[in-house]
Amino acid sequence: MTSALEINGLSKSFGDKVAVDNVDLTVPQGSFYGLVGQNGAGKTTTLAMAVGLLRPDGGSSRIFGSDVWADPTHAKSLVGVLPDGLAMPERLTGREVLTYLGLLRGLPREVVAERAHELLSVLELDEAEKTLVIEYSTGMRKKIGLAIALLHAPRLLVLDEPFEAVDPVSAATIKTILRGFVAGGGSIVLSSHVMALVEQLCDHVAVIDKGRVAAAGPLDEVRGAHSLEDTFVELVGASDVGTKELSWLSR
Amino acid sequence: MAVALTMVAMKLAILRHSMTGQKGGLIATGGGLGLALVAATIVAAVVNADLLAAAYAIWMLGWIFGPVFTGGGDETLRPEYFTLIGLPPRRLATGLLVSAFVGVAPAISLLALTGLVVVGVRQGPAAALVALPAMVLQLAIFVLLSRVAVAVMGIALRSRVGAISAGLINGVIVAALGQCWVFMVALGEAGGLPAGASTAVRYLPSGWGLTAVEAAGAGDWGRAGLAVGAMVVLVALLLTVWAALLTRRAGAVRPSTRGRRPMTASTASGAVLAKELRTWSRDLVRTHQLTFALAYGVFFAAAPLLIGWNGMLPYAGPIFIVMAAAMSANVYGVDGTALWLTMMCPDGADVRGRQRAWLLTVGPLAVALGLAFTAVTGGPWPLVLALTPALLGGGAGVVVLMSVYALVPGTDPHRRGGNPLRFSEDEGALTGQAYAVLALVALTGAPAGVAVALFGWVGVAVGVATGVLCFWSFGSLAQRRLHTHGPELLHTMRTGKRPPAAPGSGRSRWKFDDLPRRERIISIVCWSTGAIPLFPQGIVAGVFKVNGITERSWFLALYLPEGLQWPMIGFMVLLGLSIYGLGLWIPLRHREAVTGDKVNGAKATV
Numbered sequence: 129m130t131s132a133l134e135i136n137g138l139s140k141s142f143g144d145k146v147a148v149d150n151v152d153l154t155v156p157q158g159s160f161y162g163l164v165g166q167n168g169a170g171k172t173t174t175l176a177m178a179v180g181l182l183r184p185d186g187g188s189s190r191i192f193g194s195d196v197w198a199d200p201t202h203a204k205s206l207v208g209v210l211p212d213g214l215a216m217p218e219r220l221t222g223r224e225v226l227t228y229l230g231l232l233r234g235l236p237r238e239v240v241a242e243r244a245h246e247l248l249s250v251l252e253l254d255e256a257e258k259t260l261v262i263e264y265s266t267g268m269r270k271k272i273g274l275a276i277a278l279l280h281a282p283r284l285l286v287l288d289e290p291f292e293a294v295d296p297v298s299a300a301t302i303k304t305i306l307r308g309f310v311a312g313g314g315s316i317v318l319s320s321h322v323m324a325l326v327e328q329l330c331d332h333v334a335v336i337d338k339g340r341v342a343a344a345g346p347l348d349e350v351r352g353a354h355s356l357e358d359t360f361v362e363l364v365g366a367s368d369v370g371t372k373e374l375s376w377l378s379r
Numbered sequence: 380m381a382v383a384l385t386m387v388a389m390k391l392a393i394l395r396h397s398m399t400g401q402k403g404g405l406i407a408t409g410g411g412l413g414l415a416l417v418a419a420t421i422v423a424a425v426v427n428a429d430l431l432a433a434a435y436a437i438w439m440l441g442w443i444f445g446p447v448f449t450g451g452g453d454e455t456l457r458p459e460y461f462t463l464i465g466l467p468p469r470r471l472a473t474g475l476l477v478s479a480f481v482g483v484a485p486a487i488s489l490l491a492l493t494g495l496v497v498v499g500v501r502q503g504p505a506a507a508l509v510a511l512p513a514m515v516l517q518l519a520i521f522v523l524l525s526r527v528a529v530a531v532m533g534i535a536l537r538s539r540v541g542a543i544s545a546g547l548i549n550g551v552i553v554a555a556l557g558q559c560w561v562f563m564v565a566l567g568e569a570g571g572l573p574a575g576a577s578t579a580v581r582y583l584p585s586g587w588g589l590t591a592v593e594a595a596g597a598g599d600w601g602r603a604g605l606a607v608g609a610m611v612v613l614v615a616l617l618l619t620v621w622a623a624l625l626t627r628r629a630g631a632v633r634p635s636t637r638g639r640r641p642m643t644a645s646t647a648s649g650a651v652l653a654k655e656l657r658t659w660s661r662d663l664v665r666t667h668q669l670t671f672a673l674a675y676g677v678f679f680a681a682a683p684l685l686i687g688w689n690g691m692l693p694y695a696g697p698i699f700i701v702m703a704a705a706m707s708a709n710v711y712g713v714d715g716t717a718l719w720l721t722m723m724c725p726d727g728a729d730v731r732g733r734q735r736a737w738l739l740t741v742g743p744l745a746v747a748l749g750l751a752f753t754a755v756t757g758g759p760w761p762l763v764l765a766l767t768p769a770l771l772g773g774g775a776g777v778v779v780l781m782s783v784y785a786l787v788p789g790t791d792p793h794r795r796g797g798n799p800l801r802f803s804e805d806e807g808a809l810t811g812q813a814y815a816v817l818a819l820v821a822l823t824g825a826p827a828g829v830a831v832a833l834f835g836w837v838g839v840a841v842g843v844a845t846g847v848l849c850f851w852s853f854g855s856l857a858q859r860r861l862h863t864h865g866p867e868l869l870h871t872m873r874t875g876k877r878p879p880a881a882p883g884s885g886r887s888r889w890k891f892d893d894l895p896r897r898e899r900i901i902s903i904v905c906w907s908t909g910a911i912p913l914f915p916q917g918i919v920a921g922v923f924k925v926n927g928i929t930e931r932s933w934f935l936a937l938y939l940p941e942g943l944q945w946p947m948i949g950f951m952v953l954l955g956l957s958i959y960g961l962g963l964w965i966p967l968r969h970r971e972a973v974t975g976d977k978v979n980g981a982k983a984t985v
Contacts, residue, residue, distance in 0.1 A: 179723075180722065180723075180866070181719055181722060181723075181866060181869060182866050182869070182870060183866040183867065183870075200725050201725050201726055204723050204724070204725060209719075209723060211719055213716075214716040214717070214719050214791075214873075215714065215715040215716045215717040215791040215792060215793060216717055216720065217654050217658070217714075217717055217720070218714075218717070218792040218793055219657055219658045219661040219662050219792075220654060220657060220658075223642075224642050224653075224654070224657065227642045227644075227650065228642065228644075228650045228651075228653065228654045229650075229720065229724070231644060231645065231646065231647050231649065231650035232647050232650055232651070232720075232724040233724055234647060234726070237645040260661065261793075262792055262793050269793075276720070
């Protein structure tokens with residue numbers, strides 16, 4: 129069976145700094161794949177290259193067998209993306225953004241209207257009918273971003289920090305949607321630096337450190353008998369963190 | 380004062396970090412041009428004090444209206460940075476004011492204000508002594524007026540009415556500056572400079588320093604004290620106003636609650652069109668730009684009515700089109716990283732949708748203006764009917780082409796600070812881009828204009844044809860570029876920097892920034908001054924002569940004896956063309972030299 133996402137030898141440098149160094153990842157179909165790493169480890173850069181938003185210096189990325197760079201139209205129609213912190217059509221309301229993107233994806237008008245309605249109500253964005261995206265809170269932006277990613281019913285979701293700045297209630301909603309997506313045969317790659325979240329949701333995990341894959345595979349294989357957090361700290365070799373204290377804060 | 384000194388240190392640190400590469404070059408170029416203006420001002424100070432007062436009035440207008448074009452003025456330190464520290468507004472404003480004196484523009488202006496010392500020295504030691512504090516106070520007035528103007532704009536752009544009225548006022552004033560010869564002629568016809576004018580420019584805040592110096596020179600200490608005192612009071616007043624406005628600026632934005640008309644598009648390019656049209660009507664910055672262009676076009680064309688000449692009136696429409704294009708040049712840049720959505724839907728026909736939206740926004744107004752004003756003057760129908768479609772097509776093409784080939788990365792709309800005029804960190808590049816679009820769009824009207832001059836009505840067909848051609852071909856080029864360079868454009872948008880050339884990519888990528896600074900300054904001066912001999916002194920003077928208009932204005936050729944007039948016009952046209960040529964030739968020659976060296980170098984290593 130072709131993998132949902134297959135990354136081979138992706139590399140990227142910005143000037144002298146190597147951001148991603150020869151990364152290989154294979155995301156099997158139907159898996160919920162977590163990408164963990166410290167800030168600046170190269171998670172966002174890897175994902176951006178994987179979906180064709182950033183040109184790699186070397187390597188390739190295939191979505192269900194379609195090369196993202198050689199056959200972008202087909203590859204990109206199979207994936208839904210939620211990038212971290214990028215802009216959207218800011219002067220549209222949530223419903224308008226979905227209508228606009230659905231039509232851009234070539235969906236029929238009625239289908240777009242129906243799906244937009246459903247997404248807005250499930251994600252509890254339908255109350256903000258008159259609000260423009262530019263006036264959304266950070267959590268609302270994440271939710272409309274997820275709606276954009278889901279709108280064209282892709283088979284693979286690539287989500288960069290989907291739970292960052294999302295309130296617990298919305299996070300529970302998002303988790304339910306994502307679990308349902310995987311249960312229905314979809315595949316998900318998400319990046320996070322919250323270990324507990326990845327442990328709770330994912331069945332596969334890759335640890336990225338300084339632009340390289342430190343470990344990858346099924347969750348239970350990677351973490352062994354420990355918690356993911358312990359394994360992670362061991363892998364990235366930052367075990368002495370936490371021993372330093374701020375003396376001037378205690379009285 | 381500790382706050383102020385910290386802020387100055389902070390600003391110096393930021394300036395030091397940004398004085399590298401392209402930005403450093405731009406700052407140097409701007410500084411060079413500024414020094415030329417300083418020289419002119421000092422000459423004015425030596426020649427005639429009336430002239431100096433007028434020059435300072437222009438400096439003041441520059442400080443007030445400059446930020447509208449240069450992306451919101453100096454925003455190295457933003458009030459938002461300090462909101463959490465809880466400084467009282469006056470102290471915040473004072474700190475920001477002190478740090479506002481650190482920079483290239485204030486330094487240049489201070490040099491220009493040494494004209495006060497020149498006047499003072501010529502009048503005596505007392506006057507020279509008064510000139511020193513007057514200089515500083517005058518600079519404080521300039522800087523503060525600029526800050527207050529930006530703050531007022533920020534508040535105006537929070538409401539539609541405010542955006543429209545600001546656009547009208549700015550457009551009219553800038554058009555008036557561009558057409559100042561009309562006012563000079565009008566004044567000339569009224570029998571020389573009216574006696575009141577030299578008094579009037581001294582009563583403006585920009586003239587108070589000069590008034591103080593002159594009064595001190597004449598021994599009128601009461602008047603000198605009054606002028607200095609007035610400056611001190613004005614500075615204090617402006618500081619208070621600015622402090623009050625700053626607190627409003629950092630405040631929350633009021634959410635919109637208006638009803639929305641549903642989106643009825645049913646195709647991909649229809650969806651882009653619908654999105655763009657909504658952005659045009661909902662983004663008050665765009666409302667301001669459009670109103671500005673409209674006011675500029677109408678007033679620029681109508682100004683010569685003052686001297687009883689309506690020949691320019693029919694061109695209000697075309698001028699509006701060109702100005703609207705320049706104002707919306709960075710059509711992709713202003714959307715920031717939203718480009719990623721366009722890249723995820725590669726067949727989305729984004730470029731065409733944006734072009735159509737631009738046409739639908741600018742076109743109807745331009746056509747209405749052209750038809751109405753040409754009907755008023757009764758002609759020249761062929762030229763207006765040819766230029767309008769040519770420029771509309773050209774504008775819709777150049778705007779998208781420019782924004783993908785010379786993208787100026789914009790700040791993402793949801794991350795912009797409290798200054799709505801500022802949508803990019805690279806204000807120099809933004810200004811340059813606007814001027815380039817101004818020139819390029821005007822150029823797309825040239826074939827139609829020439830055709831009308833030679834063949835009359837046939838030119839209208841030429842105008843329609845070039846308009847369609849520009850729209851279609853520039854749009855296709857932009858589409859292709861977006862397709863092939865999407866990731867690079869997005870990266871530029873995300874980081875605010877162009878991606879560095881991949882090492883070993885073979886072809887040498889030569890850029891204008893690679894020119895040595897001296898050559899760079901010379902070519903920029905050439906590009907910015909070539910128009911003066913070519914258009915007003917050459918072509919316009921020729922048109923006046925052909926049409927038998929006796930008004931001589933500032934057209935040098937028309938003051939000469941009859942026999943020398945045509946040779947002078949020809950000379951001016953040639954001079955303009957050669958200045959442009961020189962501006963083009965210097966970088967080209969340098970590029971050849973560089974690539975030649977590289978080839979030779981490669982051979983040598985082989």
